[in-house]
Amino acid sequence: MLEEFDRRHGGEPEGVWLAPGRANLIGEHTDYNDGWVLPFAIDRGTYAAVRRRDDGRVSVATTAPLPALEVGLDDVGPGRVEGWAAYPLGVLWSLRQDGHDVPGLDLVLHSTVPSGAGLSSSAALTCSVALAVDELLGLGLHRSDLAAHARRAENEVAGAPTGPMDQLASVHGAQDHAVLIDCRSVEVTQVALGLEQAGLALVVVDTKASHQLVDGGYGDRRRACEEAARALGVPALRDAMLDALAAADLDPVVARRARHVVTEDARVLEVVDLVRAGRPREVGPLLDASHASLRDDFEVSVPELDVAVDAAHEAGALGARMVGGGFGGSVLALVPQGQEEAVGQRARERFAERGWDAPEGFVVAPAAGARRVR
Structure with missing residues (x-):
């Protein structure tokens, strides 16, 4: 991924962030019904290499065989971006809608989550970008707020009607734990699973x-x-x-x-x-x-x-x-x-x-x- 970033943009990114995919131990189609879910972050995810630029434009590319895209920040919004790029660009749109001064960016993404496998490769993508922008710009957003921006990108820009589970699991995951999410209050509780100890x-x-x-x-x-x-x-x-x-x-x-x-x-x-x-x-x-x-x-x-x-x-x-x-x-x-x-x-x-x-x-x-x- 770093080689791809250097090839496209010359030099290195300012940082690299990782957000995991998730598997859901149990609780399917309950999230958008205000119910409970018990997912866990997995040891596969999406990496986002990011660097700021000063021309108000965003370049998004991936190591997968998908087309790269460069657009102006003002040209991003619901119904204005199609395909895979709607996910990372939607995060930037959501943050800007919330009043954050997001600059132009170069982004190169690399995923180890199998696409289409039901392991939430899309949430891994959006959450990696949300965390990268938050930490790069020093926004100091709560993790659940980052998940909300990632979800909004999927819902309103990419057009995927997901509930809050995938993104919350990605940002709140913990080793050897599942994440119990009350999808009404969005309260998150980490639950030790004890699987290894139980064989x-x-x-x-x-x-x-x-x-x-x-x-x-x-x-x-x-x-x-x-x-x-x-x-x-x-x-x-x-x-x-x-x-x-x-x-x-x-x-x-x-x-x-x-x-x-x-x-x-x-x-x-x-x-x-x-x-x-x-x-x-x-x-x-x-x-x-x-x-x-x-x-x-x-x-x-x-x-x-x-x-x-x-x-x-x-x-x-x-x-x-x-x-x-x-x-x-x-x-x-x-x-x-x-x-x-x-x-x-x-x-x-x-x-x-x-x-x-x-x-x-x-x-x-x-x-x-x-x-x-x-």
Whole structure:
């Protein structure tokens, strides 16, 4: 990345910042329903090399085979930038909207988060830029404020209707901890998982199935949740009770969407109780229940995800579920240490039987949040 920066701009950046991607232990599609989520920052992320310039223009480039772009700061805003560059440029727009004097910048980005795997490569990108600009300019923003700017960039400039989870996990992550987020109050609590002490590991199986959040499926699910909350007379599905949901005269599809959210919130809090009690091995069945709910009630799974979950169980996983927005992406499996490689191998065998492209399995470890690395 430093070589790319020197090739494009001559010399070195003023600094390099890293923001991690995230995996979500449990709590899917609850974030935009004011609920609870339990993600963790992973040991893969996006690096942002940044240097100021004095002409009011921004150059954004990446080490990936994507087109670079140079624009004036005044030309950045909702509906005015397309493609991948909308994410980093959207962060600068959000900071300027909040009254911060953002100068022209040269940015070169490098990511180790698999794109489209449901591991929030977009939040890693936006959070790395937000932290870089904050520290480079000495803005002194709270980490949750940085996450809010990163989310606003995704929502309003890139057009991805994400909740607050991804960005908060990226900036608040801690080694060996998950991050319990109350998505209504945006209160963040770090929760020790104790996986290593319990002889457990987490494996991601990237199915390579297309995963795209800026699509109709995600928006349809979100609208169904909002419709259910209105019908139940609650501010958000976080406030709904299962018995009231069962008694309500809802469209059957809307009712299933709401049932997933209500039961998933309960699963998040149960997982927190288990790990705090030193019983992380008992989390497995809750991961399985989460996947079943996402598959059957929320209907965001796809065959590749279901096969990967089954393969993980065949390889000895204690529990497994799809992670991310759905319609593709990855599976997260809780496995006894020593079984990590077997999960990926079994998934590759199952995919080969069906003539699908080979998935990739790799271990993820709860890691520190966004930080300066150079």
